[in-house]
Amino acid sequence: MVESFTAEERAALSPYVTNLDGPVFALTNLPEVVKGALFARYSRSPKSLRRLLLDEFMGTGALERPVGPAFDTTRAEQLYERVFFEYGDDSVAQLGGVHLACEGASNILTKVLEWGRLMAYLEQSTRYIPYDDQPGGRYRYHVPQELAGPLRERYVATLDRVFETYRTWLPRLRDSFAARFPRAQGDSEQVYRMSIRAKALDTLRGLLPAATTSNVGIFATGQAYEQLLLRMRAHPLAEVRDYADLMLVELRKVIPAFLRRVDLAERGGAWSSYLAETREAVREMAERVAGPTAPAPRDEVTLVDFDPDGEVKVVAAALYAASSLPDDQLLAIARALTHEERLDILAAYAGKRGNRRHRPGRAFERTAYRFDVLTDYGAFRDLQRHRLLTLEWQRLTPRHGYVMPVAVEDAGGREDWERVMEDSAWLHDAIADAGLGEAASYAVAMAYRVRFYMDMNAREAMHVIELRTAPQGHPAYRRVCQAMHRLIAERAGHRAIAAAMTFADHSEVALERLESERAAERRRRS
Ligand SMILES: Cc1cc2nc3c(=O)[nH]c(=O)nc-3n(C[C@H](O)[C@H](O)[C@H](O)COP(=O)(O)OP(=O)(O)OC[C@H]3O[C@@H](n4cnc5c(N)ncnc54)[C@H](O)[C@@H]3O)c2cc1C
Structure with missing residues (x-):
C-alpha cells in the first residue's frame, strides 16, 4: 500500500523519516521517547507510522515546527504513562533506546553494568590504555566508601604502590619485548611500536587491582536500563548503588516514563528488596552446606x-x-x-x-x-x-592464587610481581577481617x-x-x-x-x- 501525503505533510515529515514513500524507513532527529512511543502505537492503531507521527505527535500546529529540541514530547510521555506504567505492558519499554556514557567505574562495577544480555557495551581497554597517569593527581582507581580511617589510608597507600610498580615496569617490559622480538624488515616503526606496547600492557594488566577505573559506553532500551537499575539498587556495594542513582538522574532526562517504577517503594523498591533478600538467603545456605568443604583441585x-x-x-x-x-x-x-x-x-x-x-x-x-x-x-x-x-x-579473592607471566620473570620482575600480589592479598584480608568481604575484592590484583x-x-x-x-x-x-x-x-x-x-x-x-x-x-x- 502506498500512502500519499500532501506537499505540506511531506515537508513536515521529511526531517524525521528516511523515506517518504516506500514501506521501509528509519526514524531520524526524533527524541528517544517519541521513537518508542510511535512504535508502541503500532499495536493498537490501523494507521501507518508516518500518519501517526503527523496526526498524533506533531499535530497541525507542529507541522511548521523546526527539527529537534522544539519537538513536543508531552503526548508521548502520556502514552507511556498509560500503557507502560498503568497497564504494565513492559514490551513498550523495549522500544526506546539511550546511549549512556558511564565513566570512572571500577572493574567490579563494570561487570555489574555489563551483566545484561540485551544491551550493547563498549569499554576502555587495558591493552591500549596505559594506567600509569594520575589525572587530578591520583592514579585511576576507586576508593570504596565502605572504608574509613586507617583501613582507608592503608588501602590508598597500597594501591598507590601497586600503580607505581606498574608504572616502573611498563617501559622495562616494553624494552624487554623489543629485545626479544626485533622489528621485522618491512614493518614500520609505528606498527612495531604499537604491537610491543600492546604486549607490555597485556602482560602487566595482572598487576592492576579490580578497583582500577574504566569507562563504558552503553546502548540499551528503557526496559534493559530498568532491569539494570533494579539489580544495581539491590547490590551490596555502595559504589554500585550510588552509580545507579547517577544513572537514574541522567536517564530520566531522556526517557523518564520508562523509569518511573525504579524508585517507587511498592514497585522497584520491592523488586530490588526481593533480589537482595534472595541473594542473602542463598549466601547463608551456601555457607552452611558448602562453606566447610575445601575446593578440589x-x-x-x-x-x-x-x-x-x-x-x-x-x-x-x-x-x-x-x-x-x-x-x-x-x-x-x-x-x-x-x-x-x-x-x-x-x-x-x-x-x-x-x-x-x-x-x-x-x-x-x-x-x-x-x-x-x-x-x-x-x-x-x-x-x-x-x-x-x-x-x-x-x-x-586471593584464595585461588595468581598467575605469574613468564615474560615478567624473564625481564627480572618476579620479586616486584610477588610483592604486589602479597600486598594485594594482605589488603584484601584486612578489609575482609573488618567484615567488609564484598569491598575486599577491590584490592585484589587482576592476576x-x-x-x-x-x-x-x-x-x-x-x-x-x-x-x-x-x-x-x-x-x-x-x-x-x-x-x-x-x-x-x-x-x-x-x-x-x-x-x-x-x-x-x-x-x-x-x-x-x-x-x-x-x-x-x-x-x-x-
Ligand atoms: C581482540 C579483541 C579486542 C577487543 N577489544 C575490545 C575493546 O577494546 N573494548 C570493548 O568494549 N570490547 C572489546 N572486545 C570485546 C568485543 O567487542 C565484544 O564485546 C565481545 O567479544 C562480546 O561480544 P560479541 O558481540 O562478540 O558476542 P556475544 O555477546 O557472545 O554475542 C554473540 C553474537 O550475538 C549477537 N548479539 C549479542 N548481543 C547483541 C546485541 N545487544 N545487539 C545485537 N547483536 C547482539 C552478535 O551477533 C554477537 O556477535 C574485544 C574482543 C576481542 C576479541
Whole structure:
C-alpha cells in the first residue's frame, strides 16, 4: 500500500523519516521517547507510522515546527504513562533506546553494568590504555566508601604502590619485548611500536587491582536500563548503588516514563528488596552446606556437563527445517543413520565457511556445554562480555592464587610481581577481617584467579571459541578457549561439531597485535 501525503505533510515529515514513500524507513532527529512511543502505537492503531507521527505527535500546529529540541514530547510521555506504567505492558519499554556514557567505574562495577544480555557495551581497554597517569593527581582507581580511617589510608597507600610498580615496569617490559622480538624488515616503526606496547600492557594488566577505573559506553532500551537499575539498587556495594542513582538522574532526562517504577517503594523498591533478600538467603545456605568443604583441585577449564548424544541431536535438528516430519521422528532417523551419513549432514549444514562470521544455523543450539573455569580475573573480565550464554562468577579473592607471566620473570620482575600480589592479598584480608568481604575484592590484583562457569550451546561456543582464539586475542583467554575446543572434541566426543569450528586457532603467537597493526596500516595507506 502506498500512502500519499500532501506537499505540506511531506515537508513536515521529511526531517524525521528516511523515506517518504516506500514501506521501509528509519526514524531520524526524533527524541528517544517519541521513537518508542510511535512504535508502541503500532499495536493498537490501523494507521501507518508516518500518519501517526503527523496526526498524533506533531499535530497541525507542529507541522511548521523546526527539527529537534522544539519537538513536543508531552503526548508521548502520556502514552507511556498509560500503557507502560498503568497497564504494565513492559514490551513498550523495549522500544526506546539511550546511549549512556558511564565513566570512572571500577572493574567490579563494570561487570555489574555489563551483566545484561540485551544491551550493547563498549569499554576502555587495558591493552591500549596505559594506567600509569594520575589525572587530578591520583592514579585511576576507586576508593570504596565502605572504608574509613586507617583501613582507608592503608588501602590508598597500597594501591598507590601497586600503580607505581606498574608504572616502573611498563617501559622495562616494553624494552624487554623489543629485545626479544626485533622489528621485522618491512614493518614500520609505528606498527612495531604499537604491537610491543600492546604486549607490555597485556602482560602487566595482572598487576592492576579490580578497583582500577574504566569507562563504558552503553546502548540499551528503557526496559534493559530498568532491569539494570533494579539489580544495581539491590547490590551490596555502595559504589554500585550510588552509580545507579547517577544513572537514574541522567536517564530520566531522556526517557523518564520508562523509569518511573525504579524508585517507587511498592514497585522497584520491592523488586530490588526481593533480589537482595534472595541473594542473602542463598549466601547463608551456601555457607552452611558448602562453606566447610575445601575446593578440589581443578584444571583451568573443566567440561562439567555435556550431552553424549549431542551430535545426533544436532543432526536431527539440522534436518528439521528442511523436512515435514515431527521432531522426535527426525531424531529416530538421525540415530539410525551411519556415523558417516551423520557427518555428511553436519558437513553440509556447516557448509563452506569463508570466515568465522559464516556461522551455521540454529541446529547447533540443540546441544550445550557447561565449562567451569578458574583463570585470572583479567581473562574473566573479557569472557564475561559474551551475552548469549549463561555465565556466573564467584567473589574475587586471593584464595585461588595468581598467575605469574613468564615474560615478567624473564625481564627480572618476579620479586616486584610477588610483592604486589602479597600486598594485594594482605589488603584484601584486612578489609575482609573488618567484615567488609564484598569491598575486599577491590584490592585484589587482576592476576589472581577467579572461578566462573560458562554454559553455552554449540552455536555460541563456536562464536566464542573462534573469536577468542584469534591470534590477536589476549593469550590468557586464548588458552581458555583453546582448551574448550579440545574438550568438545575429546571429552564430549563431539568431533564433528569441533571440526565445524574451522576458525578455532591453536597456533602460538609471539606479538598478538602485529598482524592487526599491519592490516590497519595497509588499510590506512590504500
Ligand atoms: C581482540 C579483541 C579486542 C577487543 N577489544 C575490545 C575493546 O577494546 N573494548 C570493548 O568494549 N570490547 C572489546 N572486545 C570485546 C568485543 O567487542 C565484544 O564485546 C565481545 O567479544 C562480546 O561480544 P560479541 O558481540 O562478540 O558476542 P556475544 O555477546 O557472545 O554475542 C554473540 C553474537 O550475538 C549477537 N548479539 C549479542 N548481543 C547483541 C546485541 N545487544 N545487539 C545485537 N547483536 C547482539 C552478535 O551477533 C554477537 O556477535 C574485544 C574482543 C576481542 C576479541
